[in-house]
Structure formats: structure tokens, C-alpha cells
Amino acid sequence: MDSAPSYRERLVPPWWLLLVLLLVVPASLLVFLPVSIEVGIVVAIVLYAGIALVLWLTAPVVELRDGHLRAGRARIGVGFLGTADALEGAAARAALRSGWDPADHHVISPWTRAVVRVPVTDEADSTPAWVISSRRAGELAAAIAAAQQRA
Secondary structure (H helix, E strand, C coil): CCCCCCEEEECCCCHHHHHHHHHHHHHHHHHHCCCCHHHHHHHHHHHHHHHHHHHHHCCCEEEEECCEEEECCEEEEHHHECCCEEECCHHHHHHHCCCCCCCCEEECCCCCCEEEEEEECCCCCCCCEEEEEECCHHHHHHHHHHHHHHC
8 A cells, every 4th residue: 555655746837837828818819810709719718728737737746655756757766866965056057057967867847946866876777866856855855865764
């Protein structure tokens, strides 16, 4: 039986992006106005709701449960991980720019500013580290450390 996750975060877009997406409404109204205003309104609502739903459903989930870290679709046991580093500000930007290693497993969200970098200690794994976006990077790193102590 699965226990409750000790950490869970869905990397959804920020609230202001939904306001920006409202620009879809007048655009679709302008396109469909010559046809029918009713059709334009229906298309605008469906288009806006569809885009918002796709953004929500495709947002990656970061979860720590039962001694496993899951980021997106990938999963690894915390026993195969080293010390997690919560990177914010300039350190996070450096990890995502000059420190980018294509061999790392990346779960990056463009609307989060902090990342957690966790080295993989398993000799059989060709991935040197996991780099995960998080709005609460310190909490994620602490949850990984606590799960490693329990394991």
C-alpha cells in the first residue's frame, strides 16, 4: 500500500499566464465575427479552456513517495542519489546555462526560478545527476535528505 507523499508539487504555469491567454478571446472573435458572433464566442471559450487544460495536464509532477523520487515520468530510488542542492538566483541560472550537462536528467519548467540538483551515485546509471525545477527548492532538497535518512 502506498503511503502519502512526503513532497509533491505540480509545476503549473503562474496565474498571470491565464490572464495573458485571454488574448485568445478577442483574436478568435475577430476571426469568426464575419461568420457569426455566437460561433466566435463558443470558439473563444473552447479555445481558452482547451489551452488552459493542456497547460495543466502537461505540467510535470515532482513527487517523493515511498523512498522514490519522481520527476515527470522518470523515477529513481533515493538510495541511488547523493546530496541534493537547492539552487536559487544566480546559482540556478548558472546550472541552467553554463552548467547545463546534456547527460543530466532535466525536468525544467520555464516559469520557475529555482532548481534542485541531485547527483546520481549509482555506478550502473549513465545519468550523472537530476536537475529539477521547483518553486520550493529548499523543501524538496530537505525532503530528499529526510527520505535518504529513512532508507
